[in-house]
Amino acid sequence: MRSITLIRHGPPTVSLRTRIRGRDFRQFVVRYEAAKINLSAVPPESVRRVMHRAARVFSSDRPRALHTAELLGAPLPPVVDARFREIEFPVDFPLHVRLPALVWTALALGIWRLGYSPRCESSAAAKRRARTVASLLVQEAHQTGTIVLVAHGGINRLIAKELRRLGWHGPRLPHSRHWGCTTYSI
Numbered sequence: 001m002r003s004i005t006l007i008r009h010g011p012p013t014v015s016l017r018t019r020i021r022g023r024d025f026r027q028f029v030v031r032y033e034a035a036k037i038n039l040s041a042v043p044p045e046s047v048r049r050v051m052h053r054a055a056r057v058f059s060s061d062r063p064r065a066l067h068t069a070e071l072l073g074a075p076l077p078p079v080v081d082a083r084f085r086e087i088e089f090p091v092d093f094p095l096h097v098r099l100p101a102l103v104w105t106a107l108a109l110g111i112w113r114l115g116y117s118p119r120c121e122s123s124a125a126a127k128r129r130a131r132t133v134a135s136l137l138v139q140e141a142h143q144t145g146t147i148v149l150v151a152h153g154g155i156n157r158l159i160a161k162e163l164r165r166l167g168w169h170g171p172r173l174p175h176s177r178h179w180g181c182t183t184y185s186i
Contacts, residue, residue: 001145003146005182008156012064028101028104058079058092074148080104090117128160
């Protein structure tokens with residue numbers, strides 16, 4: 001049986017609950033992108049078992065994804081590719097209002113989905129990237145059988161949609177929590 005499992009990275013050392021000003025959101029995102037996984041967060045054993053069965057492991061090039069693959073005990077070094085990185089969204093809010101970073105992220109994703117994408121990847125470009133990545137994963141699964149991708153919530157959601165469009169079976173939406181693990185099969 002062929003399968004592709006999408007795993008969302010573990011909880012990073014930089015918290016989305018941190019309250020920041022809108023004008024500081026870009027710097028927050030830079031810190032978040034550079035963060036590794038909080039070592040007090042223990043990966044679920046069920047996700048470790050999925051990782052250990054992988055014939056091939058892929059990972060985003062972001063430190064939190066690479067560190068997650070390491071903490072899950074990837075059986076072989078992951079194939080690292082920037083195409084697996086998280087979707088990009090607007091990060092410039094010239095406001096002095098202080099809100100949790102999660103709120104700024106939700107606002108940014110909302111306006112991004114409405115088509116506003118200055119200085120970042122557009123929604124259409126992210127969907128094209130997900131289509132390319134899904135095709136790559138499907139090709140690899142046909143060759144090796146069991147594939148694991150350690151990436152991010154937003155890109156995993158887009159990849160899952162493409163896998164289902166290509167005839168793979170699994171949930172409409174992948175698990176979006178940290179350590180979320182969702183398998184698609186054919």
